[in-house]
Amino acid sequence: MTQIIKWILLVALLLPSIAQADIAIIVHNSNTTNSISKAELKNIYRVRVSHFINRTPIIISYQPAEKEISQHFFSHIVNKSLTQLNRFWATKIFSGRMERPIQFTEDALVIQWVSQNINGIGYIDESNLTNSVKKIATIQFTTENQSKTEPSIPL
DSSP, X not given: OHHHHHHHHHHHHHOGGGSOEEEEEEEETTOSXXXXXXXXXXXXXXXXXXXXXXXXBOEEEEOOTTXXXXXXXXXXXXXXXXXXXXXXHHHHHHTTSSOOOEEOSSHHHHHHHHHHOTTEEEEEEXXXXXXXXXXXXXXXXXXXXXXXXXXXXXX
């Protein structure tokens, strides 16, 4: 009996594509934005929208390209690789149309930064979400890597 349980656990660990990985989009607790759509999020990261609904400027945060969470986020939400976006952001930064995005290597650092910056927006693994930030959307990835976000209101 214990041998069967061990095999089941081993198979479950070796098949991560079966599990869903949810990404939480987070902002500062006092931010008046309560939800966001996939299109709105795409527009923020592609610098088509630079302010929240309350006219607060947005400062983007992101995680390294080699992290799976970033690969999912940028390929399925923004429809560009992080490398492509970095080139695009560089032109916007040099023209003065955006502030330099802030890169963090782990979810805890994103949470800490967003909790201290009313202008900040970031994405983290939803399992790491704390009450020090406000979740405005959940991005769910199915086994086919199709993403869905919760309904939202416009920015």
